[in-house]
Amino acid sequence: MTAEVEETGARPLGSPIRGALRLALYLAWTLLLVPVQALAVALKLPLRYRLPLLYHGVCARILGFEVVVRGERAQPGPVLFVSNHSSYLDITVLGSVIPGSFVAKSEVAGWPFFGALAKLQQTVFVERKARSGVEKQRDELGARLDAGDNLILFPEGTSSDGNRTLPFKTALFAVAARRIGGTPLTVQPVSIAPTRLDxxxxxxxxxxCYAWYGDMDLAPHLWTVFTLGRMTVEVEFHPPVTIEGFSSRKALADHCQRAVAQGVERAVSGKHTPPQGH
Structure with a gap:
């Protein structure tokens, strides 16, 4: 895989044998943990928060992801993490380093298989196009944060090609005005970018090969991921902030977008020191 090959637009060759083995391991691991997580959620056990972190961590290894973490994750919670979004694979990567639940568009709840997994991780589903429901959605997010849950939000509203960060939508930043235990909610920008293949x-x-966007079909893309070699994905935690440092939720969203975009640009341009893994 040389620079000359890359310039032609060629795709790296994957191994069907590797793909079949990874797929079998992924399904076995998932089917093993689904009933455990379902029981933990039904009985409201503390395990329901810890198990997804383990699940995604093992899934990342099965998929051959080398997750490189930069910066420090804000803790203790609750924290609203806001990140760029280029693929369904972001769920596995971020889920392996952040104990929390995702905020996803309502359509995800109806997806075969992955919709069920999202529900088991206690995902908050929102109608992104329903302006009239913003207050209701803000209250749903607020209730989860009041309960001490970390939430992971993708404010772009859609997935990108992974080379840039789209403008952040501001509606759900309204929850940042919430005070938890008398203190303003912590908001932490997070950048995620795939940077290396083997x-x-x-x-x-x-x-x-990582980014899933536009009219890409899910199954062929996922199979390609299973067949490829080791992929490095960089996650950068930026300094946490609160809305009290900004004049409006839009100003907060713009700040987070800039921080995330700069992190993505550093990662994809190779301005960071070569990753050593995590």
Missing amino acids: GVPMGIAFRP
Whole structure:
């Protein structure tokens, strides 16, 4: 895989044998933990918060992801983490380093298999296009934060090609005005970017091996991921903030978007020191 190959737009070759083995391991691991998590959720056991972290961590290893973490995750919670979004694979990567639940568009709840997994992780489903329901959705998010849950939000509202960060939508930042135990809610920007494949910089040509956007079909994309070699994905935690440092929720959203965009740009341009893994 050379720079010359990358410039032609060619795709790296995967191994069907590797893909079949990873798929079998992924399904076995998932089917093993689903009833445990379902029981933990039904009985409201503390395990329901810890098990997803373990699940995603093992899934990341099965998929061959080398997750490199930069910066420090804000803790203790509750924290509203806001991140860029380029793929369904972001769930596995962020879920392996952040104990929390995701905020997802309502359509995800109806997806076969993955919708059920999202519900087991206590995902908060929102109608992103329903302006009239913003207050209700804000209250739902607020109730989860009041209960001490960390939430992970993708404010772009859709997935990108992984090479840039789209503008953040501001509606759900209204929850940042909430006070938890008398103190303003902590908001932490997080950047995520796939950067290397088998140690070689991915570049624009290979980044779609991770990024899932536009009219891409899910099954062929996921199979490609299973067949490829080791992929490095960088996660950068930026300094946490609260809304008290900003004049409005839009100003807070703009600040978070800039921080995340700068982190993505550093990662995809290779301005960070070469990753050593995590």
